[in-house]
Amino acid sequence: MKKLRVAELFAGVGGFRLGLENTNNNLFEITWANQWEPSTKAQHAFECYTHHFKTGIHSNEDIAEVTDEEMASTSADIVVGGFPCQDYSVARSLNGELGISGKKGVLFWEIARFIQNTYPKYLILENVDRLLKSPSKQRGRDFGVMLSTLNELGYDVEWRVINAAEYGNAQRRRRVFIFGYRRNMSYAESLTSFSDDDIIFKEGLYAKQFPVESKPNKNRINKTELSHDIVNVSDTFQFQFWNSGIMRDGQITTIDTTPIKETPVTLGEILEENYDKKYVITGDKLEKFKYLRGSKKIERVTPTGHKYYYTEGGMSETDALDLPGRTMLTSEGSVNRSTHIVKTNNEIRQLTPVEAERLNGFPDNWTDMLPERRRFFMMGNALVIPIITRIGNRIEEIEQEFEEDETQLELF
Numbered sequence: 001m002k003k004l005r006v007a008e009l010f011a012g013v014g015g016f017r018l019g020l021e022n023t024n025n026n027l028f029e030i031t032w033a034n035q036w037e038p039s040t041k042a043q044h045a046f047e048c049y050t051h052h053f054k055t056g057i058h059s060n061e062d063i064a065e066v067t068d069e070e071m072a073s074t075s076a077d078i079v080v081g082g083f084p085c086q087d088y089s090v091a092r093s094l095n096g097e098l099g100i101s102g103k104k105g106v107l108f109w110e111i112a113r114f115i116q117n118t119y120p121k122y123l124i125l126e127n128v129d130r131l132l133k134s135p136s137k138q139r140g141r142d143f144g145v146m147l148s149t150l151n152e153l154g155y156d157v158e159w160r161v162i163n164a165a166e167y168g169n170a171q172r173r174r175r176v177f178i179f180g181y182r183r184n185m186s187y188a189e190s191l192t193s194f195s196d197d198d199i200i201f202k203e204g205l206y207a208k209q210f211p212v213e214s215k216p217n218k219n220r221i222n223k224t225e226l227s228h229d230i231v232n233v234s235d236t237f238q239f240q241f242w243n244s245g246i247m248r249d250g251q252i253t254t255i256d257t258t259p260i261k262e263t264p265v266t267l268g269e270i271l272e273e274n275y276d277k278k279y280v281i282t283g284d285k286l287e288k289f290k291y292l293r294g295s296k297k298i299e300r301v302t303p304t305g306h307k308y309y310y311t312e313g314g315m316s317e318t319d320a321l322d323l324p325g326r327t328m329l330t331s332e333g334s335v336n337r338s339t340h341i342v343k344t345n346n347e348i349r350q351l352t353p354v355e356a357e358r359l360n361g362f363p364d365n366w367t368d369m370l371p372e373r374r375r376f377f378m379m380g381n382a383l384v385i386p387i388i389t390r391i392g393n394r395i396e397e398i399e400q401e402f403e404e405d406e407t408q409l410e411l412f
């Protein structure tokens with residue numbers, strides 16, 4: 001079968017690529033990857049990426065500087081990327097195919113531009129689950145703007161919030177995964193005989209790869225229709241998105257689904273037996289961790305002089321070894337409340353960089369050419385690789401079941 005040409009945006013240290021190169025049928029070929037870190041001169045993620053991957057074009061440029069021509073030259077069949085949750089509001093403009101202008105520096109608009117330049121068959125995007133609720137003053141607007149943009153570009157979209165630990169992984173990392181497919185493909189056509197509810201519970205990509213109970217949680221189902229005017233969506237759209245949903249031709253159905261949980265890997269299972277003693281925490285540092293993880297009630301004063309109490313609940317002194325790890329942040333490894341600390345061999349210690357890699361399902365020592373602090377940072381930014389492999393496996397099946405005819409046509 002013909003390979004699917006993948007463009008990997010915001011590539012980081014290559015989580016999407018590793019996930020897609022691990023699928024059953026080896027259909028994905030990453031032919032173009034872009035990674036540029038705006039906040040540092042050193043380009044550590046790019047360095048790690050190019051160290052491991054030797055094929056395809058690797059671009060180390062601000063995505064906003066990549067020209068339309070270069071994007072078009074990738075001829076991508078699939079565009080993938082994890083990108084930040086930002087302000088997606090738009091204003092009317094006379095420029096651009098969509099006739100809108102978003103805020104400068106908002107990376108979703110670069111993804112939209114990439115799609116306009118390549119018209120790929122599939123999209124896989126990843127974001128924090130907060131995206132579904134943002135901004136707090138107009139809940140759901142940002143995701144509404146995103147869906148409506150993809151709708152206007154000719155895509156149907158399925159999404160699901162997935163907690164990696166609930167599907168057999170070692171980290172409780174909750175992210176929204178967005179799967180888009182071109183509306184004019186046989187696959188989209190094949191789904192027309194199913195209702196939105198059928199797709200969410202049984203027939204869609206997520207239902208097949210990440211099974212859920214067949215009834216909504218607490219009867220939570222919402223439906224709405226998107227306006228074709230994105231500026232209108234940006235100004236007025238407000239909606240409660242649940243953890244699962246589909247948008248077809250502007251019609252949205254969202255349902256609160258309950259995962260059929262698989263046995264996770266525990267934090268204890270991914271720990272290294274031998275570790276450097278420099279990771280052991282004692283003395284003042286240990287006291288600091290105890291304080292940070294303890295419960296507190298601190299009096300604070302607002303700039304206008306109003307007194308209030310900042311409170312924080314207590315955490316266990318060290319992380320439970322019989323549960324999957326908590327979400328890893330980019331601050332992992334620093335003296336911080338969210339840093340994992342574990343008790344092994346009667347010692348309290350932080351995680352090693354290899355253990356941080358294992359929490360995401362990366363190969364051991366994937367980032368070992370980088371300074372240690374950056375290794376933790378990279379893992380805090382990355383994703384849980386087996387989730388992408390599962391998504392990729394279904395896309396391969398879709399290609400084989402539905403799109404083969406189109407490929408045949410292209411061949412003759």
Ligand SMILES: C[S@@+](CC[C@H](N)C(=O)[O-])C[C@H]1O[C@@H](n2cnc3c(N)ncnc32)[C@H](O)[C@@H]1O
Nearest residue numbers: 010011012013014015036037062063082382383
């Ligand atoms: C959430 S991380 C993605 C991590 C990746 N999925 C992985 O597995 O490592 C987002 C990435 O986008 C990069 N980035 C941020 N702004 C960018 C820009 N303007 N152009 C290109 N890349 C950018 C960051 O450096 C970061 O590596």
